[in-house]
Amino acid sequence: MSSSDTALLNLPVLLIGVLLLAAAVTYVLRRIEWLTMPLAALVSGGLGLWLWNLDLTVPSSRFLFVGPLVAINAPLLRLGFTLQLQPSAVPILVISLLLAAGAFLLAQVVSQGHSFAPLLFVLLAGYVALALMTAGPLAPPLLGPLLLIAVSCMGVFILQAGRLTHPTGPLRTLIPPMLAFPLFIVAAWYIEQIPLNPQDMAAQQMAGRLLAVGLILLLAPVPLHSAQPATAQSAPPIAAALVTLLYQLALLHLYFRVINLYPFVEQVTMLDQWLIWAGLATAVWGGLAAAGALHPGRLWGYSALHDWGLIILILATPGAHNWPLVLFLFGLRTISMLTTAVGLSVLLDHAGGFSTEKWRGAGNRLPWNSAAFLLGGLGLVGFPLSAGFTGHWAAIQMIAETDWRQAALVLLTSGGAIFGYIRLARLLFGPLTNRYLPREQSISTGFAIVVLLLSASLAVAPQLLNVPINRAMAAFTG
């Protein structure tokens, strides 16, 4: 009897089951955050590390190295959908799970809401299902936007976190996938028609146009960008960073799958040109708006938007060599956003709000977290000696090879965002007005130092990301 015959569980059932079980347990224990957050980080991180080390050439493996046998390649067939682990899905799963583990640990410092852990586990289960889907009523990349709606709806609850504030940011996250999904489904009908009359290019052209427009809607460039800064303004910072990063990672993977499965999308449309304009508008508007943003949350949101615009611009670069750079930028973006989120959450917690008066001089009492916020934010706009610098520099060089004016424009507008951070630094390290502002505690100082060290090490040695990016490239190679 082979080991696969004795395996009791198949991998998709196990992954989704464990995540949903963890959601149920953490929901019951949601008020004991000092206990649930480390446990949640352990579960999520353990799953991520196990998948990272999984040998896909053997049919079965022990769950978390010591548990029962798991059939790795066994499919899960339910309701016309097939979920199965493919080698290309592993990097996406690992990154998502490790990101969540990091967020759980960071949420230990400042609460992101009692329901953060259970809801995040449900969200992770959704993203795992999306990554594992190999067959369905339509081709999986065409069903992707539908699942993105579901995870966006779950994200709404995490972002709002039960607070009685105006929900502009969470609400706007629903709109791009809702507007985009019909285009993918109608495109599926045209794709079905292509083999019936291969000489007729009309069906291919129509499908290509619909998919191209759908992808651009999902990427949410300017003017569809408003969810990102609004979320950064109002949502708990770590939750906002995580939900945004998970969504954008899934989106980049979906983009790759669509382009890889339907190469005619790039051939029959002007997708590259559309992406250039969309990315340029996003990067420019992000930089300009950041220059004028007085609200620290919005400043962070617009910086992230500027960075996202750069990623869209690199997506437009023809050829396969852009994906390593996209992943490199995304990796640096992840580090920078989480660094900013750590600093921002502690600053907010201590200052008790976003008003200028409350923030004036806060850097004197909270120097490490202020530094984390500023350095992370500057990393998002590619400031020298920040984590994002190398990625931005490489991206700007690549753009300049095609058109130097676009590169100059991106560089200039990143200067606008840097101006915003300099203004905020002057405020933070100016004279202290609130004498009762508490000093930062040792645990939050510790986390701030860790993320600062991580950012600084990536700034001086970006090659540290080589191994993860090489592994992640498995998801982005045809």
Added chain:
Amino acid sequence: MEALLAWFLLKLSFFASGLGLLTTGAIAVSIILFWNWRQAIAGVILVQIGVAVLIVYVHGVAQDWAAVQIFVMALCLLILALSAQQVHPTLRMGWSGAWLLRCITVLLLLASWQVFHLRLTLPLISPQIVQLFLWLGLCTLVVLSLSDTPFFTGIALLLWCIPVQAVIQILMPATMLFVLIDILQIVVALACSYLILTAYAPLLEEQPVVTDLTFPSGEVVMPTWVDNDVNGIPRMLNNGQNHKALPPERTTEYPFAIGGSQ
């Protein structure tokens, strides 16, 4: 049950006529013009019924499909209505501007429809019906652009789903995709319903006794909107004399000690 359904759809067969198409389009635009939450709920269910009847009679789609669509839409609207009902004293704060502005928007929409000859080509669907779907899509975009409130965003997204469901059922009836989209509609309605509650939940807090220490802090002037003026703009009755303490959770200034609000 099937006979009852057939009788119901037969009674509403008016929607499958030319006048019925115009009526459905007019109901959709009335959501923009009136901008009232009760009227919006009634309008969306009527549009759903109209489109379902139209698709059944013109494209021969199964009656069961129409029944499921109407039922799911009614359920989604019920979810939204329950939240709206709980917060309706404050819901009207989310205005989209004066009725004159909305009229101008609709006129602009009509003008651009004529001037730019907005046309959409969808396979297997008759051009008249495609025009109706295009109109519903444009109405959705106008509602989304006029409002940033969870209620009307929810209404717009549900309105968007009506033509989409019809198109998918005509193009790909075998895939049973409509079930998946129905589930997502309900999830979207739940998310919007939750956001309605968080955005507008009236907070009934005991007023603190004003002392020398507490007097200057946490006090803001909240106007009381009681009625609409001739332009449809809420009229402020007391000229801002009504003082209410605004709890910190209501402001974006509040950080994220979320505690008991979950």
